[in-house]
Amino acid sequence: MSRPIFEVIALTAQDAKAAQAGGADRLELVTDMAADGLTPAVADFAAIRAAVDLPLRVMLRIRSGFGSGDLDELRGRATELRAEGAEEFVLGFLDADGNVDLPAVRAVAEAVAGCRWTFHRAIDHSADRCALRAAVAELPGLDTFLTSGAAAGVAAGREVLTGELAKAGEPGYRPRILIGGGLRAEHLPELVAEGFDAFHVGGAVRVAGWDSPVDAAKVAEWRALIGA
Template identity: 30%
Template sequence: MALLEIACFTPESAIRAYDAGADRIELCDDREAGGTTPSMETLRAVKEQVTVPVYVMIRARGGNFVYTEAEFGRMLDDVDRFKASAEGFVFGVLGDGNDVDIERTTQLVARASPLPCTFHRAFDEAQDQLQALEDVMGCGCKAILTSGGAPNAAAGAVSLAKLVEQAEGRIQIIVGGGVRSENAAELAEVTKAKAYHSSAILEGCADVDMDEVRQLKALLCQPQVHAAASPHPAQQARYIAKMGSSASYMAAVSAGPNTPKDEMERRLR
C-alpha cells in the first residue's frame, strides 16, 4: 500500500482530503505561488478536525529557492513556531547554481529535529539529480518530493524509477507533479515508489475533489503496481510512447526548461 499525501491550501481542503482518505496533509498557503508557509491559525483549524499527520510547508515566498539571509532566518523561525503542532516539515533550499544548499538544509533539519523533513520540488531544479539525492539524504531529510526533474511526474517517470532504485530505501521518494487518478496506476507501475503527492484539484476547480482523492487511494492500494523489481526497459519505453501522445505530457514537454515557474504551475494543475 502506498502513502497518499494531499497538498492543501485551506483548512476546508485539508478536511475534505482527510475525509476522503488521505494518509497525510501537506499544509501550504498561496496556491498561485506553488505553496508558501501557512499561518498558525490555519494549522490550528486543520488540527481541530484532522487526525492524520500534517506536514507544514516552510517557504518564505514564491519564485526561486535561493533565499536571502533574512528570508532564511524567517524560515528557521517558522520551524520553531510550528514545531509543537506539526508532524513534519516540507522545504527546499538551493545554492546559486541550483545545487542543494547543504549547509542551510542541514540547519533546517536540525532545527526541526526530531520531526521528519521532506525536501520539496526544489530538488527538480538540480542538474545532477543522483548527486542531489545523496546530498539531501546527507542533510538528514527523510523524503524527497520530486517529478524526476521533469515538469511533471508523467514526463519524469523513468527518471523517478532511477531515483527510487538509487534510494534503496535509504530515503523515501515521493512522486509529485500532476499526479492524478488517470495516471497514478501507471506511475506506480513504472516508478515502484511507495509514496505519492497530489493536490487532487481537477481542472476548472478551486478545491480538493474528494472523489479524486478516493480514486487515487484506491488505485495506489493495488498491490500489483508495487512489485519490488525495477521496471524493464521495454516497459519504460512503452510508457514513454504512451505518455508522449497524451495531452498532459505534451503540455509539459512543450513548456521547455526555460518556462517561467508560474506558467509551469498553471500547466500542471
Template identity: 30%
Template sequence: MALLEICCYSMECAREAQQQGADRIELCAAPLEGGLTPSAGVLKSVRQQVTIPVHPIVRPRGGDFCYTEGEFAAMLEDIRTLRELGFPGLVTGVLNADGQVDLPRMRLIMEAAGPLAVTFHRAFDMCADPLETFRQLASLGVARILTSGQQQSAEKGLSLIRELIAESRTPIIMAGAGVRANNLTLFLEAGVTELHSSAGQWLPSPMRFRNPGLSMSTDPDADEYSRYAVNGASVAEMKTIVSRYAK
C-alpha cells in the first residue's frame, strides 16, 4: 500500500494528521516560505506527542537552495540536533550556482545524518538535469526524492515522475505539490508508492481586536489574521482512497 506523508507546520497539526491516518509527517515552519526548519520547542513537543515517523525539514531560509557558509554550518548543526532528539529521518537539499547537486556539501549532510533517512526535497525540481541528479543522489544513499516532476504541480509533472520511477527503485520517488484526494488515483496508477500532501486549509484568527492599518509582514497584502493548518477530513479521505486502491 502506498505511504501517505502529510506536511505539518505545528505540533497540533502533526497530531491531527496522525489521528486521521497519515503514515509519516514532514515537519516544517513557515508555510509561506515553502517550509523552513522548525524551532527546538516544536521539535521537542512533536517527539513527545507524535508516534508515527516524523521527518523535519532542514532549510535555513526561503528562496533558492544555494547557501552561504554560515547557512550551511547551521544546517549541519540542525541535523546533529535531529539525531540527538531521535528523529528517524530528515528532509533537505543543496544545489550549487549551476543548478547541480552540491556534492561536497551533500556528502557532509549524509555524514552528519548518519542512520537517519534523508529525503532530498523539491530542490530537485530546481535542478538543471533531473536524471543526472537522480543518479547522483542514488550514489549518495539518499532514501527518497520529493518532486513535482519539475512542474508547478505533480499532476503536470507526472511524465517525469513516471520516468524517474522507471529509472530505479531507489531513491524512492515521492510525488508532492498539489496532491489531493481528487487526483490521488492518477499517482497510484502511475506506480507512485509514496505521496506527499499538505492537506491544508487557512483558518481565521480567533482574535477579536484587529488593527487593519498595520502588517507584520514585508508583504503589504499578507493576511495577518489567518493561519495554515492541516485539514483532518482531507487526510482521512486520502488515506481511505489509498487503502481502497491497495485491495
C-alpha cells in the first residue's frame, strides 16, 4: 500500500518549514483564513517555494464564499502564480442556487491547463454533490476532491464519505478523496481502516488555532496516526 497523503494548510514560510519537518506530504497555500482561505500573494508563494521542497497546491479564490468573483482577476492571479513556478492549484465555485458554476470552474481550469488541481469543499455546500461530480468529472487536471462529506464536517459526513469511496473509479468518482473539514485525530483509525488514504488539516496542527503557526510536533503526531 502506498503512503497516505497528509496535506497541511500553510500561510507562511514558517508554517511550510514546520509542516515539512513534521512529515507533511503536501501543502495547501492560502491567506486570510477569516475568509476561509484566499489566494496568497505571489511573493508569499515564492517565499514558501524557496523554503521547502514539498508539492504546493495554491488556492484560487479572491473573495469569501463560493462565488467566483471577477474571473479576469482570478485568471490573472493564476497566470502570475504559474509564472512564478506554481504547478498545482485548488479551486471550485458555486452559483447563487448552490449548483456548480461550471463556466467559472472551466474558465479557471483553462487558466491552469496542464496543472493538477483539487476541487475544494464547495462540494460540501452544493445543492447536489452527485450532479457536481458529474459536471466536473472530465475537466482536465482535476485529480482530487477535498471534502468532509457534509457542510457540518467529517462527523456529519461519514456516511457520505463511505458511500463515495465505494464508488471509486466510477465516472465522477475517479478523483481522489482528500478528507478535510472538521477532521479530528480520533476519526483517523476508522477512516484509515476503511481505506481512505488522503487527509487535510489546518488549525489542528497549531497550538492556538489560526493565531499560531504550524507546530512540527503536532504534524508529526498526525503523520504517525495516518501511517507512514
